[in-house]
Structure formats: C-alpha cells, structure tokens
Amino acid sequence: MTALHAPPAAPEVLARCTALVRPALREAVDRLHPWTAEMAAYSFGWCEVGGTPTTTPGGKGVRQALAVLGARAAGADARTAIPAAVAVELVHTFSLLHDDIMDGDATRRRRPAVWKAYGTGPAVLAGDALFALAVETLATVPQGARAVRLLSTALTDLVRGQADDLLFTGRPHTGPDRVTTEEYRAMAEAKTGALLGCACALGAALGGADEDTTNALDRVGRHLGIAFQLVDDVLGIWGDPTVTGKPAGGDLREGKKTYPVLAALTSPAARALPDLLNSPERTQEAAALIEAAGGRTAALTEARTHTATARTLLTRTPLATPAVEDLLTVLDYLVGRDL
Template identity: 70%
Template sequence: METARQATSPHGERQGHPADAHRVLDRCRALVRPALSEAVGRLHPWIGEMAAYSFGWCEVGGAPVAAPGGKGVRQALAVLGAEVAGAPARAGVAAAVAVELVHTFSLLHDDIMDGDADRRRRPAVWKAYGTGPAVLAGDALFALAVETLAAQPGGAEAVRTLSAALGDLVRGQADDLLFTERPWTGPERVRPDEYRAVAEHKTGALLGCAAALGAALGGAAPETVAALDRVGRHLGIAFQIVDDVLGIWGDPRVTGKPVHGDLRERKKTFPVLVALDSPVGGRLVALLEAGDAPGAAAELIEQAGGRAAAMAEARRHIAVVDTALAGVPLGAGAAAELRALLGFLVRRDI
C-alpha cells in the first residue's frame, strides 16, 4: 500500500479530510512506536537493523535516520479498533505492533518474489542486505508478531485471527504470482472475480485483521469484531482498484510512479481485465504485447469501459464498508476518526 498514490483522487482533487487523517495516523504512530521499538529491540542485532531499516529508522549500517516509513495504516486501524470498542487506545497497541510486523514481513518477502529493487524510494532490504538475510529478517518479524500476540490475555483467539490473515496473505500472493503466467484471453484468463479475491487476500485481509484484532483486544462484541474485519477487507479491495486506476491514469507527479507504469509492466489490473472481456479485447492484447503504445492502450481501456467499471466496483466496496460500519455500535469520537482515515485511503466521492 503506497502513500503517494493516495494523496489525490483519480481526477486530481484534494482528499476530503487529509488533515484529520494525518492527525489520526500521527497520533497512532506515536502511541505504537515505543512498543514497536521495544519488540524490534529484542531481535538479534543484525536482524533488528534490517527491521529498523525497513521501518525507515536507520540506514544500512545502523546510523539513525528518519526516512519515509509506511503511513502506519494498519497500526492506526488496530488502535482505532480498540477505541471504537470503547477501550483506551493502549488496548490496541499489541495488535498494532503485530500487524505492523506482519506487514513489514510481507513487504520484505514480496519484494524478493516480485523482484522489486526499491521500496519507499530506498533499496529494498534484499537489495541492501542480500536475499538470504532478507528472507531471514522476514521470518524473524513473523515470529515476533506471533510472539507479541500470544503473550496477550486472550492470545489464542488473537493468534487464530492473525494466522487466518497470514493464510490469506500467502494465498493471495500465490495467486498473484501465478497471474503473471496466465494468458490475456481464453479459458485460462484471469477473471475479475479472481482479481477481487486476490485483492481481498493480499491487501484486505491484514487491514481487516488489524481493526478486528484491536477491537477484540479492546473487548468488543463478536459482531463488532466481524464487522471491522469486513470493513478492512472491502477497504482493501476498493483501495487496490483505485490504485489500479491511478496506476494507469494517475498524475505521475502525484503518484510518484512512471506514467502508464502498470501497463508497461503488463499488470493484470482490474480496468485491464474488464477491457479484455469486451469486444476490443483482441486489440488491447496486441497493444499490451507490443508494449510500445501504453497511451493508446489506456485510451482503449477507457473506451471499453474499464475505467468506469473499476470506479463503480470501488464504489460498491466502499458502500459495503459504510453498511458494515453503520450496522454496529461504535464509540462516536473514534468512529469519526476511523471514517476520516478510511476516506483518506479511498476517496468516498469517487
């Protein structure tokens, strides 16, 4: 989940309440940081350095730095999950630490699998430290996440929630790796419903887990926990689809990504899959395969309704998020902050 691509909508307007969302993220990050630092400090020093590098806390070699880390969306969801359940923010901290560790573990390993050499404008851990050490550091963060949750009261249930999300993460990554080998068209093609499942597994499962774990540790009723899991899962799908739209039509000055990058990389994104299933599918395949006219491909996808279908799909998932949030009792102040955060992540008026 990148940050720059979220700063504006596909049409370039400013977000609804970016200041509110940033305030929430900053508050949660500050709250969680001591516990996260303490957990990372218990790692083997070499592994701990790789972890700190990933979080943007140090350079290779260990010199302190304040490089851009992640926004900390997952830790914020965990803290807000506890708060909407009426518990103090600190009740969600262990969940926040666990999900940030798992998220970082998955970035470390996914970058190896996907061959992505950069992460947040710095060399990825496998590029900076080597593939073997990056595999090991990921494993260590994974183990630390499990250890952190298992030490909580009610830890078994929390670990079950986390391991289910981990299972989904792995399943989503497996399908995503296999997508690259599948044909553009024909019976073996990737279908939009498979795309939705991968987006839910790769992105939604951990977002849902974060909010659900925070709520569960905050003593929420099972319906509230389930509703927040659902919120995170549909948020993840909506986020991913909006990200796909930005990856084709977004302003590179805002997204920080090369124009038409996803088309050049021949990614099987939602707008592309929709257009491939339309009468212009054959022409689109030829353009994508040739790879030299991504602008023409983007135009063809838009003509075929790929962009509109993607935005409609994203809106559908945002509606599910709204319905899920409306269906359970939530502490008012925290719920407003949660809505500000969700609105920041995926524009509510797209």
C-alpha cells in the first residue's frame, strides 16, 4: 500500500497562520478567571501545573489556520479572520477537555490530560469557560450575529456527533443493530468535520464572503474532517505511539467502532474478529485480522475519496488562488500525516 505523503510546505503554512493568531489567543485566555486561565494555558502547552511557563508543543493549530485561509480565500486580509481563528481554537480545546473526560483518556499530547492534572470538576469548568469565551469573542465583531450562528450550528453538530460516537461503543459488532459505515460517516462529519467546516466558513464570513462561498468552504471542511477522522482511526490502531502520543491499539482496547473495524466486519475473512474485539488482551491479533480483511485499505480509500471531493470543491469555487493553494497543501498534509 502506498502511503500519502505530506508536502514540506504545509507545516510552514500552519506555523505562519498560528503565529498571526497566537497573540490574540493569549490575550483572550488572559481574560478568564486566573484558575481557568491556567488550565487553559496548560491545555495549550503554554505552562505546567501551577503556571510555570513552558514550551511544550501544542496542537498543529489546524482550525485557526483554516479560518485564516478562509479569509484569504475570500480575498480579504488574513487579519480579519483573527476573531474567527481564536473562537474555533477555543471551541476545539473545550471539546478536547470534555472528550478526554468522557473517553477516560489520561494523556493528551504526551502529558496528563487536564482532568488528570487538575481534577474532573475543574477540567469541566475550564472547558465551559473556553466555550463561553469563544462565543464572546465572536459576538463583539461587526458580523457577530452571522458568526455566532455559524458557530452554534457547528457546535450543535459537534455534540450530536460526540453523542453518536459514545453510543456506538455500546452497540454490537454484528447483527441488525450493528454500526454501519454510513452511520460512521455521518458521525465523523458532525464530530470532526463540523468545526473544520465552521473554521473555513467563519474566516470567509468575516472577510466579507457571500453565502455561496461560505457554504462551499463549510463543505470543504466537512469533507476534510471525515478524511481527518479516518486517518485518526488508522493511526489509532497501527500508529507509532512515539509519533501519535497514544498507546498502540488503544482504540481497539476501548471498543471504539472505528471505520477500519466496521469495514473489516463486512468481510467474510473477518468471522473471528468479533471474538477478538471482545478480548482486550488480543489487540495485536485483532489489528492483524482487520488489516487482512481490508479494513485499513478501506479507511484510507475512503479518506482519499473525501479529500478528492474537498479538492474539487476548492477548485470549482471562485476563490483567491494563493489561498486555495495553501488550503490544498494543508489538506494533503493532514490526510497524509504519519502514515
């Protein structure tokens, strides 16, 4: 199988966008209560528990970069997207704080998750504070009503997707109540794609784009989100823990209904897979059988399909060419990461 490869320019594009947004993001976090501000700073990798400054690597800044590129794609100055970029980054971090609690994930980016470092209650509070701050950030811009509507729609979808993801865990691997790949795609679009689409659309909206343009960019982000989640699923089973920061086979031990699992279960070659999935100590055998039954290939093929759809949307929508090139570079990088 041929892996997708990241173009070398993508990290520079992300770094340039996040450098533009970082001062405003820090300024927003500083407006919080000192305790929630410290937890937020910890989650961004800016400090240790207790507030001692650090340079721990944070996330890639994907959503804030998409907001900046959305504004540039609409022909506007990148700085017009800063409130959108701050808002989507705050919402993304809020969702991670709560997701780690719901999933019982003790680590995030090779450090204790906020709920492990500060406690469950404080982590919930910090997430709530970030959510409120995101809404406040958008409400104060001239296009505030439109911006808040876009964000609230994405948040509604995000919650729906997270609810489905949690419910999937309790459903059987086989039979009429099994999770289908179609249900999975809908969940991934809502849980991951909605905020990526919102980032692109919000940046464009603050840059003065019309409804057709913002809708097209929203669809680009949603397809990217599905592809992004599919790649996450592959890395969750076969990824290198030293690269991903997650234990090998963690998704299998947690019983997650990821796309490679769902696709493999449709193959006659995977008759023994349900028993392996119900035995957490046999994750290596399960991973090997999922791959042999075509689950890994199916997930990457599906990711490429959504990537191609996103590319087509970008090239067919009247947008500023340099920004489209940067968006295409970031898209390919995110779908090809670490495979």
